[in-house]
Each structure stands twice: as C-alpha cells, then as structure tokens.
Amino acid sequence: MKIKPKTITLKNGKEILIRQCEVNDAEHLRNTIKTYIKDSKYIPKLQEEFKLSISQGEDWIKSFIDRPNSLLLIAEFDNKIIGNIDLTGNPRKVMEHTAVIGMGMLAEWRNSGLGTELMKAAISWAKNNPILEILWLQVYTDNKLGVGLYQKMGFTENGIIKNFFKQDGIYFDNLTMSLEVK
Structure with missing residues (x-):
C-alpha cells in the first residue's frame, strides 16, 4: 500500500518531505542511521554494532516494500534524510496484524515536531492498512520526550521490564506501549 509524499512545516519553520523509502535511498539512509545511533542514548544499538552494508540496506528497504503489513518512511530536508520511522509487520500468521515501530532522527531535528509528524504518517497508513490492528x-x-510523544499519539503502557537495557554498567527499564488502529 503506497503512501503519497507529504510536505510539512515543522515547529522550527522548516519544510520537510515525508515519503516512502526507496531502494536507491539505502546509502543515504545508512549514513543517517549511523549518525543518529552515535548521538542518541536511547537507541539500543551501539555504533560499532551497526554494520549494515549498502547491499544489506537495499535488501532491508525492499523487505518493507514487499511486505503488505510493513512500512518504511523517511523525512528529508534539502534532499538529505534527517530521520525515519518503520513499521515492521510480523511475518507469522497469528501475529501479522501487529507491527513494531522503530524511529530515529538526527540530533538537531529532535524536539522540532519531526517525531510527531513521522508518527502521524505511520499511524495514518496503519489505520488504512487492511491487515494491521495493533502497533x-x-x-x-x-x-x-519519547514516552510523552507516544502518549500524545494515543499509545498506552503495557508493562515495564526492569533493567532490560545495560550501557556502561548502568541499567535502564524498558516500557512496552501499544496502539489499536482498528
């Protein structure tokens, strides 16, 4: 199910484009993800663990294009990818009505309204998807900031796993949240 590209003005007054990611975006998206992983303490992947080649990136993007319950959107400013959101639909028949969300953006775009706009676009797509029921x-x-955004978008808390993440000997709790889209 295709999504139409959409131009949006953020809180900072800058116009961005949100569109579906294409295979030829692989190298640029990979570079953006490498940058925001390095600059975020809330992405559970270390910079040295991110080893996605351009070819693997192309395959990853293609998996979103090929699966009817999955979506990968990118946000662009001046033709540069500044963030992305993905809905990874479960391939198992008994869970194909669910999709997990992943999102990231460059540090200078945080708290600009970009996360809200990416979430709105993904949720709107999911509500129109005949397969998806739960994000x-x-x-x-x-x-x-993340928890506040998800609550604002209607997500509810499902539970916490204590000490789930561990970075530099410090533990962090993991909150699972969900949103019914049907």
Missing part, C-alpha cells in the same frame, strides 16, 4: 513499541522509561 507497538519499546522505549527506555528514561526517554521522557
């Missing part, structure tokens, strides 16, 4: 995500409980 879910996991977030560090310390990520107050």
Whole structure:
C-alpha cells in the first residue's frame, strides 16, 4: 500500500518531505542511521554494532516494500534524510496484524515536531492498512520526550521490564506501549 509524499512545516519553520523509502535511498539512509545511533542514548544499538552494508540496506528497504503489513518512511530536508520511522509487520500468521515501530532522527531535528509528524504518517497508513490492528513499541522509561510523544499519539503502557537495557554498567527499564488502529 503506497503512501503519497507529504510536505510539512515543522515547529522550527522548516519544510520537510515525508515519503516512502526507496531502494536507491539505502546509502543515504545508512549514513543517517549511523549518525543518529552515535548521538542518541536511547537507541539500543551501539555504533560499532551497526554494520549494515549498502547491499544489506537495499535488501532491508525492499523487505518493507514487499511486505503488505510493513512500512518504511523517511523525512528529508534539502534532499538529505534527517530521520525515519518503520513499521515492521510480523511475518507469522497469528501475529501479522501487529507491527513494531522503530524511529530515529538526527540530533538537531529532535524536539522540532519531526517525531510527531513521522508518527502521524505511520499511524495514518496503519489505520488504512487492511491487515494491521495493533502497533507497538519499546522505549527506555528514561526517554521522557519519547514516552510523552507516544502518549500524545494515543499509545498506552503495557508493562515495564526492569533493567532490560545495560550501557556502561548502568541499567535502564524498558516500557512496552501499544496502539489499536482498528
């Protein structure tokens, strides 16, 4: 199910484009993800663990295009990818009505309204998707901006796993949240 590209003005007055990711975006998206992983304490992947080649990136993007319950959107400013959101639909028949959300953006675009706009676009797509019924995500409980965004978008808390993440000997709790889209 295709999504129409949409131009949006953020809180900072800058116009961005949100569109479906295409295979030829692989290298640029990979570079953006590498940058925001390095600059975020709330993405549970270390920079040295991110080893996605361009070819693997192309395959990853293609998996979203090929699966009817999955979506990968990117946000662009001046033809540069500044963030992305993905809905990874479960391939198992008994769970194909669910998709997990992943999102990231460059540090300078945080708290600009970009996360809200990416979430709105993904949720709107999911509500029109004939397969999806539940979106879910996991977030560090310390990520107050993230938790606030998800609550604002209608997500409810499902539970916390204590000490789920461990970075540099420090533990962080993991909050699971979900949203019914049907």
